[in-house]
Amino acid sequence: MIHMILLFVFLQPMKKLYLDDGSSLHPHLGPYFSDGQRRVDYVLAYEIEKPSSIRHRSSRFSGNKFIQRLRRSFNRSSSRAALHPKADPEIAAQEQRTDYHEDDKRFRREEFEENLLEMGLELEKDERSKIPEMGFVKIHAPWNVLCREAEFMKLKMPTKKVLNPSTHHQFNVRQFIHKVTAPLHPKIEPSRPQNVKSLCHPFSREKQHLFDLSDRDRFFDSKTRSSIVYQILKRTRCTKAKYSMEWACYSVFYKYQPIGLIRKYFGEKIGLYFAWLGVYTQMLIPAAIIGVIVFLYGCATVDDNIPSMEICDPRNNITMCPLCDHACSYWELVTACGTARASHLFDNAATVIFSIFMALWAVLFMEHWKRRQMRLNYTWDLTGFGEEDSTHTAHWRCCYISDLLFISFFHFHFMCLCVKLTCTDRMPAYLTTMVTMCFLIVLTFAIVFGVILYRISIKAALHMSNYPAARSNIRATVKTTAAIINLIIIIILDEIYGSIARWLTTLEVPKTDKSFEERLIFKAFILKFANAFTPIVYLAFFRGRLVGRPGKYLYVVGSYRMEECAHAGCLMELCIQLCITMLGKQLIQNNLFEIGIPKLKKLLRRRKSDLDSKQEEELNRTMQRYEKDHFLGPFVGLSPEYMEMIIQFGMVTLFVASFPLAPLFALLNNIIEIRLDAKKFVTELRRPIAVKAKDIGIWYNILRGLSKVAVIVNAFVISFTSDFIPRLVYQHMFSPDGTLHGFVNHSLSYFNVTDFQPGTEPVEPMHLGYKVEICRYKDYREPPWSSTPYQLSKDFWAILAARLAFVIVFQNVVMLMSDFVDWLIPDIPKDISVQMHKEKILMVEVFMKEEQGKRLAAQDNQNQDKCASPSSDNQSPPQPRSRPISHAN
């Protein structure tokens, strides 16, 4: 029973029939059996393999009779133990590689079909299809099977009772919003009045009279039928709503998504993904607007900014120490004017407010999503589907058994088969995971360090070169190539890490599909996150900080001095890196991986079936829908989509203090992303299985974690990367007039050029046209003439204390505000909770009325009985009212 399902190579749901539920019959497109009566609820496809490929594929286990016998016996015992595994297409696709002899296969397939028949399903075979070597089995679930399974699954079905939500006056705001946003809603003719909602109750055959069975064919919609068939160890089928094409279209990017229809077609899990993506995109709008305002504020105030004015004023005439050994010379601060002005765009008082805002925004987003999720749960009647059902769906992975077999085969204790893996069995896998993960993270660091070394050495080499053209373009060249190298490495490693994470998770042999998915996501997230953020973290917190001081520089790998930033330049470089990473990653991943590669794969699959174009066209007209779908790519889960968005969410929240335009970039990307994903799911991939889900699972926890980390990261960016705190301290502790005048001078320390270590002094000391005796550098150190020259000064410690105090205050204030917002906004929207309460009361009333009716009928019966035999009084249970109370006084 467990392995049976692996015999069908393509477990393919029907899709793209362009039929509404219960529309007229199209015999040649055939959502019905050949008798035209019974619906096709499901189609299984299998390969009739060529003898040659069999021999080749099944070589691994061929002849190993022992294993086969073991499997068969295990198979029998496991079906007795009533394990109900579900295969998903991903695993099924992997399992194509687990091979058996062809006759063994047919034998098992027949047994499997037998079992299906025993479960009450009806089958129709079609092996003479137009695709060579493919057989199809169509499946129909009759009414009684549907009822039985619906009862087991405790499906909430609409009863006859209909709830008219009262139109209270306080809902006016909602109605107003609805009216205003009307043009944004997708054009769907509602099948029933929007305000009317059937009361739903877990289906029970004994209570059939409660349910609205006026149209049995429509009572279970196609998605439900499909999940029911899937529940009996298979996949699902569901007609496609004809309007979903409008949704998967770029031109409607400004419209809300038809989430209800998406859910009806793809199931709750994918519905939730698109709903989440929608909420995220929607929430990005205010963030993007405020980000742009902050940026514009920076632009507007750039001319009033005293520090950059002082830097740009040539009268100040400040001579700076060289930025590198030997090749570089002294330079005048006024040349950093452009960078200083540009960095003001991202480093001003508004940025601090903006990053507090973004921390609260993240919390609001989570809260908003929780409420939206609750609302969807209510609309989709998932409110009862919780705890118990989720333990129910935590089925054993279908490859778990074979993996176990594999492990125990090598460990030589077969007795272990029927019990669980002990810790000792799992230890090697966990150790491997730990070691590999650590190694990969170290590798990521090493690569970032490699890029740094590349930058340093190229810079040094270019500085040494004799061509003045090369030297003038040094900075641009180095920055551009380094950023592009970084980007390419990130994208390549992303793919590699994904595969490694999957491999590691397979090694761990998780017991259930759910735990497999969670472990995989967790690992992939850590690796990809480290990959994407290591260069950014380096730029934000380490670049230009580990340089030592003039006369005592820090050297790496022999004689390379660590790179310095230009005055106020680190923040700018961080901005550039963020910008390139966000844009590049999104553009390349979207275009190449999400559109290009699936198209390529589809093409290849079509080529593989050895048909020339003319034949193909001919086929295209005559092929059944399910035969066409055979050429589409399989659905590999939502993880890559979520992962991409989560990394983006990280970019938006973690370093928003240094790049206020990040939300705007994310917004623009997401508007395209929604329609892109929609198009991909609708046209490029086989229809995924409808999976029920109440929430977005582990992703929510990751989001929470990210928004927590974002607070502390932003605190550090503001206090350590930007000059916000030194400016504040200068203004309140050192400034003679309370303004920033003199700040630049105060932030620069003095260096006596005679203190240069031999060999590090500039080659051209007269580069500026005059002899330099004292040069300046950005640090808070004692001047050469103090008693402790070049030691960290009191100002340094005071400013450090202020920076740290700011981190503590910022972190705790924002955390407190977040918790407060979290606590303030109820998780369940008010109107939903009121409606749920009303439904409950109505339900009790319905039952109560039924009860009364029954009792009256029973009393009538009893009375009739009494007439017949007056001695039947002392029957139990005693009837109410049979012993009235005595009112004593």
Place this chain on the structure above:
Amino acid sequence: MIHMILLFVFLQPMKKLYLDDGSSLHPHLGPYFSDGQRRVDYVLAYEIEKPSSIRHRSSRFSGNKFIQRLRRSFNRSSSRAALHPKADPEIAAQEQRTDYHEDDKRFRREEFEENLLEMGLELEKDERSKIPEMGFVKIHAPWNVLCREAEFMKLKMPTKKVLNPSTHHQFNVRQFIHKVTAPLHPKIEPSRPQNVKSLCHPFSREKQHLFDLSDRDRFFDSKTRSSIVYQILKRTRCTKAKYSMEWACYSVFYKYQPIGLIRKYFGEKIGLYFAWLGVYTQMLIPAAIIGVIVFLYGCATVDDNIPSMEICDPRNNITMCPLCDHACSYWELVTACGTARASHLFDNAATVIFSIFMALWAVLFMEHWKRRQMRLNYTWDLTGFGEEDSTHTAHWRCCYISDLLFISFFHFHFMCLCVKLTCTDRMPAYLTTMVTMCFLIVLTFAIVFGVILYRISIKAALHMSNYPAARSNIRATVKTTAAIINLIIIIILDEIYGSIARWLTTLEVPKTDKSFEERLIFKAFILKFANAFTPIVYLAFFRGRLVGRPGKYLYVVGSYRMEECAHAGCLMELCIQLCITMLGKQLIQNNLFEIGIPKLKKLLRRRKSDLDSKQEEELNRTMQRYEKDHFLGPFVGLSPEYMEMIIQFGMVTLFVASFPLAPLFALLNNIIEIRLDAKKFVTELRRPIAVKAKDIGIWYNILRGLSKVAVIVNAFVISFTSDFIPRLVYQHMFSPDGTLHGFVNHSLSYFNVTDFQPGTEPVEPMHLGYKVEICRYKDYREPPWSSTPYQLSKDFWAILAARLAFVIVFQNVVMLMSDFVDWLIPDIPKDISVQMHKEKILMVEVFMKEEQGKRLAAQDNQNQDKCASPSSDNQSPPQPRSRPISHAN
């Protein structure tokens, strides 16, 4: 229907019958109706009021016919809208004051009884009881009513199927623990084998055959019957397990609590409280042990502590500046030797580790409790009882309607009655709450400040006095009196704040009981927390910090200098304050409020019924159990019990860095507390209503909040209150040999006595026997001979930066570790989740078998039909197997 319930003054469940379920009949103690057949499931009590008291009581609304008519009409409409309010005894007790005319009352009571009869309940009246002017109505719920309500409430009832949990080898540890702790388990003969657990399923009358109905009288246990009757707008009755007396007994303090029985008797909510208290006490054991170890480590290393050795060494001969103006003189550091040695007991390296441990301990406690709660939920079959049920139980408070009436009466918009209160209606109440809360918190601060002023002025006065005896005892006198005053104020304000919180919550008119309780708890918590912790926070973070410096002291209220601590003395005072608060509060509150006052109230109530002792004894023998219970105090909810424990939890976690013995004190208190509460609930109070609850509600969130705040508070205590960071900085930055030698000297600044402001110099400068020119004080400031005398030195800023850095590192590391531990420990214990999964599978199997049986029977029927009429083939739905698939090849 809503007001009816208010007519019965005492809605009193039966208690202390010392009967097991279904034991033999005791006709004179009477848990049965007078016919000896029907059980008494519930007893209502009502007063037959004297005419005099009626006139007096009902004066408020008497004659206001309009209100009465309104109420009646509202009453009718609300019963149609099917609101099912539940009164709780607390509210019912309050509502005694809402009065009506006696005849109106009788009329309504009769209507109410009618309604009860209509619901299928059976009543028996007993107005000629031995208590004058009291009437009792006994209630019996017949079988069919029980079944109906059980179905509505989706009660999980045991089916015939029994689950034998497999005794896997990995449970050995559990069994071992069970065996080892066997003497700790209370002596209960289990009614069924412990390892056997009936499968439970929501009760349904249609599926009665699934349930174990062999003994109808026992099928619904008394608690269930009671909640069922309660569900029909009343209270509950349940026989008392005879062994629960063992539990409510001090001599068994070392034994586990019989949680299952407590829950059976008191219901889930109180069961959870005792379970929580048990888990908390249990978790305190390791904390107490490690706390003692840390303390002992301090004791053992006190002689190796270099700073205190230096202080105690008379050769160092350090002259300190006077601690107060004028009256005080210079003093030698060696006199602070004792304090320095004592403070080492609480301020050493082990304390830091201990407070990290305690932060993790708090997380572990929360996790342990979550798991325990889950286990209890499973054992008590509450796993399905969630979301929906909790919205269901969120009933309207029964005084909500009358409050509404009251509000709308004064606001003159009666139309508002049937809809909800708008924001404008609630605004005044919210504003009042805000203002009052702020005022009370300011009051708390003011009182603490008053105590400080008291200390300062008494100290000054005593210093000025001429009696040397008074002067020598200054410190002890001031400290003791101040601490006792603080304690008394805390205890008095605690009671006042509790009442104010209740009053404020009543003003807000919360809609449901749950929201009433939560708002009340929230307010009471904030006030009581501020009350208990303000003096401690002042001692920990402000005392001795706001003193200014010699020559420039800070003065309050004219000429009082802010109090200073002796060298390393602040930590000691914090310890003493914590010690006194914990011990005093617990002893006084336990003895006085929890034992004394209830006893007093009971006595008063008995006195009120005007009986002399002889008559009383006579009565004691003849009175029915429910008549005796009438003299017990009402149950006022669990909030005070929880509140006490939460404040204690705060003491244990928040300031554990300064007082490692706190867990030990808490443990000792709690061991008594459990039995004290048990005794109180069993013997002193009327039996509380069995309320279903899945968790401890808002308290869990408060605990979480506290454990979060604890991290940051401990970080600040370690880095700012203790000398841990300065010692560390000295050792690594300033010490010549890497030890603490010279630390004391380094931590003291120099002061030139000629810089004293006129009038502040000591009266007796020659007190020490020599002329002082330079005195020392504890601060990091420049010496008098520097260019900027008495300014904060570089060392100060460096140490401040180190302190702040420590706070950031400590907070984030501990938070990360907490989250990691939280993530590492699954919320549902492994064995429980495995068993839940097994139950589920078994349940499906049972249904499946039943299904197959039915189908076979149907087929047989069909075959018989076929024999009779062979043309009945094309009936719908089509039978499975009727159209076998064609194996094409």
